[in-house]
Amino acid sequence: MKIYTKTGDLGETGLYGGMRLSKSDLRLEAYGTLDELNSYLGLIRALKISSQQQNLIIDIQTELFTIGAHLASSPDKNSLPLPEFNEELVSELEKAIDQMNKTLPDMKHFILPGGNIIISHIHVCRAVCRRTERRIVKLNMECHLHPHIIKLLNRLSDYLFVLARKTGFDAKVVEQAWIPIKK
Numbered sequence: 001m002k003i004y005t006k007t008g009d010l011g012e013t014g015l016y017g018g019m020r021l022s023k024s025d026l027r028l029e030a031y032g033t034l035d036e037l038n039s040y041l042g043l044i045r046a047l048k049i050s051s052q053q054q055n056l057i058i059d060i061q062t063e064l065f066t067i068g069a070h071l072a073s074s075p076d077k078n079s080l081p082l083p084e085f086n087e088e089l090v091s092e093l094e095k096a097i098d099q100m101n102k103t104l105p106d107m108k109h110f111i112l113p114g115g116n117i118i119i120s121h122i123h124v125c126r127a128v129c130r131r132t133e134r135r136i137v138k139l140n141m142e143c144h145l146h147p148h149i150i151k152l153l154n155r156l157s158d159y160l161f162v163l164a165r166k167t168g169f170d171a172k173v174v175e176q177a178w179i180p181i182k183k
Contacts, residue, residue: 026138026139026142027071027072027075027139029135030071030132030136030138030139031068031071031072033128033132034064034068034071034132034135035068036128036132037064037125037128037129037132038061038064038068040128041057041060041061041125044057044122044160044163049118049163053096056092056096059086059089059092060089060093060156062086063085063086063089063152065083066082066083066084066085066086067085067149067152069082070082070145070146070149071136071139071145075143085146085148087148090148090151090152093152093156093158096159096162097155097158100163100165101162103166103169104165104166105169109177109178109179111175111176111177111178112175112176112177112178113126113164115164115168115171115173115174115176116168116171118167118171119167119168119171122163122164123160125160126164129153129157129160130157132153133150133154133157136149136150
């Protein structure tokens with residue numbers, strides 16, 4: 001497969017199904033940010049996290065590719081063969097969140113992102129997830145997307161937050177509470 005086609009040299013790209021769009025189109029912004037999220041999840045997976053979490057992240061990355069395939073397809077071509085969504089993944093994320101939360105202390109304050117390099121990367125990934133969700137919500141306002149997409153991204157950011165806390169807890173890193181300055 002040839003990597004460069006030169007068809008995007010004038011600032012347009014083609015969707016699966018033939019439609020051509022500007023590279024500044026909201027649809028491309030949405031699936032480009034989704035790609036950024038997926039790449040950051042690959043970084044998280046390469047860090048020192050449990051094999052159970054690594055396997056779940058592979059499932060998440062696979063689902064993000066499925067979502068990307070749907071977003072990169074011509075919306076007017078409903079008959080295109082596209083991969084099916086793994087709608088059970090939302091429940092799997094909820095179970096993983098609940099399992100990790102069982103061992104974590106209750107939160108009494110907001111916490112500042114960070115603590116060590118792994119925790120910090122997970123928090124950056126969470127922030128990229130939230131940005132991805134905002135882009136896709138905006139796209140959803142223009143063209144109706146499958147509700148699983150937004151639901152998954154919302155739950156994924158929750159999962160990443162709890163994963164950051166759990167990673168810190170396991171490494172005995174003290175969470176830094178956000179204590180607002182009072183006047």
